[in-house]
Amino acid sequence: MSSTPAITAPTSDLAPAASPPPAHVAIIMDGNGRWAQARGLPRIAGHRAGARAVRRTIEAALTHKVGWLTLYAFSSENWRRPRDEVSDLTALLRHYIKNEIAELAANGVRLRFIGEAGRFAADIQASLAEAERMTATNARLNLTIALSYGGRAEIIAAARLIACAVASGEIDPSELDEAAFARRLFTAGMPDPDLIIRTSGERRLSNFLLWQAAYAELIFLNVLWPDFGAAHFAEALADYASRERRFGARPA
Ligand code: FPP
Secondary structure (H helix, E strand, O other): OOOOOOOOOOHHHHOOOOHHHHHHEEEEEOOOHHHHHHOOOOOOHHHHHHHHHHHHHHHHHHHHHOOEEEEEEEEHHHHHOOOHHHHHHHHHHHHHHHHHHHHHHHEEEEEEEEEEEEHHOHHHHHHHHHHHHHOOOOEEEEEEEEEEEEEHHHHHHHHHHHHHHHHHHOOOOHHOHHHHOOOOOOOOOOOOOEEEOOOOOOOOOOOOOOOHHHOEEEEEEOOOOOHHHHHHHHHHHHHOOOOOOOOOOOOO
């Protein structure tokens, strides 16, 4: 009996085509609490260390010439944490914006905030608006910080805008398409993320960029966010580069 010939092909034909570098990297920064707990420290110490990791990550994005970086810093659900932790996190945010904005601006970083900013104290809302205004002409790195952000709330808000536009006759329902919907999201004008990284070993999106994540590559790292640094960023980019993105199409 003749044996069935093995189906072989030169390795080069089987190797997936490397993806170009991601234009947009989004990160779910998770594990601050566990980092602090492992050291017998209060949770706020983990968040402070997390803010230092944010600095390192921005530097890494600049080094790798990633044009868009989006960080999930505070979810809609985070308001349900104990009052002390919410107040520590908002104080850290206030401190961060005040102390980092000049350096970010000098490095060509454009800041945007997505989420329900109206839920923060008036002085924080004012400093977020000021940071966006001060950096509006920068283009080296588009840094978006998601604050009081939830993907479902964002989709509902867009649906509400569409409903109003239909009611006023501005849009005919038959003309509504994905682009028209995306223009009403908090992320209007931003490219979709190519790569979403989540730290801490958890493997879920937790209401982050639900619409925008449709074709994102997902990378889950077993590192707690405060320990995240340039090497992890580079490792994620290398993993991304080895993936073949097909956007639902069959390979040629
Ligand atoms: C998730 O870890 C992290 C947060 C809810 C807050 C993220 C905040 C920062 C990284 C610092 C501040 C950032 C800026 C931009 C100023 P967790 O507390 O849920 O950790 P756990 O799952 O281990 O408890």
